[in-house]
Amino acid sequence: MNTTLIAIPSPFEIREALFSINPDKAPGPDGFSASFYQNFWDILGEDVVKDIQAFFISN
Numbered sequence: 001m002n003t004t005l006i007a008i009p010s011p012f013e014i015r016e017a018l019f020s021i022n023p024d025k026a027p028g029p030d031g032f033s034a035s036f037y038q039n040f041w042d043i044l045g046e047d048v049v050k051d052i053q054a055f056f057i058s059n
Contacts, residue, residue: 008056011049015041018048 009017023035037044 006056008053011045014049014052015045 018034018037018041021034021038023033023038025034027033037048041048
């Protein structure tokens with residue numbers, strides 16, 4: 001079970017998780033809501049995926 005939880009998420013998994021969040025929810029610590037990331041996914045998606053995967057790689 002632990003191996004599954006610490007596995008590096010795929011770009012598909014990251015996108016699916018982001019788009020499963022209600023766009024009207026309160027902004028996160030960066031000040032942006034899920035709506036912002038969903039609307040600009042075509043521009044930001046690659047960087048978001050890289051940052052999230054880097055987090056998992058660096059522990």
